[in-house]
Amino acid sequence: MTDFAIRTENLTRYFGAKRAVCALDLAVPKGTIFGFLGRNGSGKTTTIRMLLGLLEPTRGRATVLGEDSRRLSPATRARIGYLSEGHYLPPWMRVRQCGKFQAQCFRTWNEDLFQSVLKHFRIDPNARAKALSRGERAGVCIALTLAPGPELLILDDPALGLDPVVRRGLLESMLYVTRREGRTILFSSHMLSDVERVAEHVAIVDRGVLRAQCKLDTLAARIRRILLRFKSEPPALPEIPGLLNVQRFPNELSLSIANFCDATQKILDALPVESSTTMPTTLEEAFIDYAGERGEKSFFLERMGGAA
Amino acid sequence: MLEFRIVPGSVTPIYKQLVDQVRWAVFSGAHQPGTPLPSVRAVAEQLVINPNTVAKAYTELSRDGVIESRAGKGCFVAARRQIFSNAERSRRIQDAAATFVNEAACLGFSPDEIRAALERRLRQFSEESSR
Numbered sequence: 001m002t003d004f005a006i007r008t009e010n011l012t013r014y015f016g017a018k019r020a021v022c023a024l025d026l027a028v029p030k031g032t033i034f035g036f037l038g039r040n041g042s043g044k045t046t047t048i049r050m051l052l053g054l055l056e057p058t059r060g061r062a063t064v065l066g067e068d069s070r071r072l073s074p075a076t077r078a079r080i081g082y083l084s085e086g087h088y089l090p091p092w093m094r095v096r097q098c099g100k101f102q103a104q105c106f107r108t109w110n111e112d113l114f115q116s117v118l119k120h121f122r123i124d125p126n127a128r129a130k131a132l133s134r135g136e137r138a139g140v141c142i143a144l145t146l147a148p149g150p151e152l153l154i155l156d157d158p159a160l161g162l163d164p165v166v167r168r169g170l171l172e173s174m175l176y177v178t179r180r181e182g183r184t185i186l187f188s189s190h191m192l193s194d195v196e197r198v199a200e201h202v203a204i205v206d207r208g209v210l211r212a213q214c215k216l217d218t219l220a221a222r223i224r225r226i227l228l229r230f231k232s233e234p235p236a237l238p239e240i241p242g243l244l245n246v247q248r249f250p251n252e253l254s255l256s257i258a259n260f261c262d263a264t265q266k267i268l269d270a271l272p273v274e275s276s277t278t279m280p281t282t283l284e285e286a287f288i289d290y291a292g293e294r295g296e297k298s299f300f301l302e303r304m305g306g307a308a
Numbered sequence: 309m310l311e312f313r314i315v316p317g318s319v320t321p322i323y324k325q326l327v328d329q330v331r332w333a334v335f336s337g338a339h340q341p342g343t344p345l346p347s348v349r350a351v352a353e354q355l356v357i358n359p360n361t362v363a364k365a366y367t368e369l370s371r372d373g374v375i376e377s378r379a380g381k382g383c384f385v386a387a388r389r390q391i392f393s394n395a396e397r398s399r400r401i402q403d404a405a406a407t408f409v410n411e412a413a414c415l416g417f418s419p420d421e422i423r424a425a426l427e428r429r430l431r432q433f434s435e436e437s438s439r
Contacts, residue, residue, distance in 0.1 A: 033358060168356060172356055175352065175353075175357075175358065175359070178358075179359075192316075192317065193317050194316075196316045196321075196322060197316055197322070197355075197356060197358065198356075198357065200358060216321075217321050217323065217364075220319075221321075227414075277410055277413055277414060278410055279410065279411075280319035280320075280410075280411065282317055282318060282319050283317065
């Protein structure tokens with residue numbers, strides 16, 4: 001039985017009549033790096049704020065390090081590191097003051113680690129926050145989050161607005177953290193190449209709804225992209241379970257189908273197809289298929305641990 | 309020592325890219341049996357990727373008999389031997405051929421051009437192994 005650092009059940013949040021997060025069932029295994037993906041406004045930040053107890057769920061619940069997120073004890077909070085979106089620092093504070101301030105909140109503060117992360121990002125501890133560049137502010141925020149040695153890191157779009165060098169430093173920090181047994185990271189991102197480098201598990205949300213949750217390698221492998229060629233205009237398509245994306249061309253149809261199986265093949269075989277070609281899928285294409293506008297939305301890519 | 313290169317955003321998952329590079333280095337003869345492989349940790353740090361990805365590649369390579377791990381000493385290129393049945397070998401080459409042909413056809417190459425590309429690669433392969 002896998003141990004989970006985070007579990008949510010039916011987690012739902014409305015803002016007035018607007019539904020931000022809908023019946024989310026997330027399961028983040030302990031000791032892994034978990035990529036939380038979705039387009040802007042798809043409910044990622046709302047979910048993260050509920051995980052941290054900063055926002056009440058309208059329905060459902062989240063369990064974080066074994067405790068209900070609405071009633072996290074101070075001791076459990078101290079085991080969670082949170083990097084909020086936008087790399088905010090009080091502009092009038094100096095970097096070392098930020099460190100001192102944060103250190104007072106954590107018994108496990110590691111000043112050496114704080115200093116070495118600052119050094120890694122080449123940040124002057126005496127600089128004022130308002131004089132720092134975006135990348136430098138990100139570096140300070142990462143140092144502040146890592147120095148207490150949290151067991152669970154929750155990073156809300158940590159790569160947003162960062163140049164490639166700083167982003168690489170961020171990834172290195174994430175991998176450094178998980179070198180210690182049992183450390184878990186949940187991070188949201190749009191940088192699919194970063195996700196591919198470090199994440200083992202991924203979840204994709206679209207408009208507050210969970211579309212896929214599985215191992216990273218499974219995600220692209222479970223999507224079959226098929227190009228069908230016809231003699232003339234392609235016919236109307238029958239219902240195909242798991243159809244994610246359809247593109248029509250004069251004599252061709254390009255289909256993306258999730259959870260492809262023999263039954264799916266049978267449906268396709270019944271079409272008057274001249275020839276068909278199966279094409280491999282990149283992570284980016286898989287993401288667009290799941291979160292894009294085209295295709296059917298009535299299915300869910302099952303959790304399938306070791307399936308691929 | 310093997311030098312790895314990876315390209316994120318490719319249709320080939322990162323672990324598979326690592327597997328392919330080791331296979332190529334071993335079967336072209338560039339790396340003889342007994343050559344040590346860098347540790348999982350070292351590869352992960354050098355490429356900035358998840359160590360589990362490297363471990364997955366190494367697991368697949370040892371399962372296929374390309375490398376072997378010696379307790380406490382790490383992984384080494386294994387002596388070449390046939391570990392698959394003939395049926396399995398023929399299934400695998402058909403899979404590999406299907407992937408190759410599909411990808412080439414996707415890029416719009418004709419059968420003749422695809423054959424020529426395969427020939428070129430085979431020549432390159434025998435040059436490297438005769439070196």
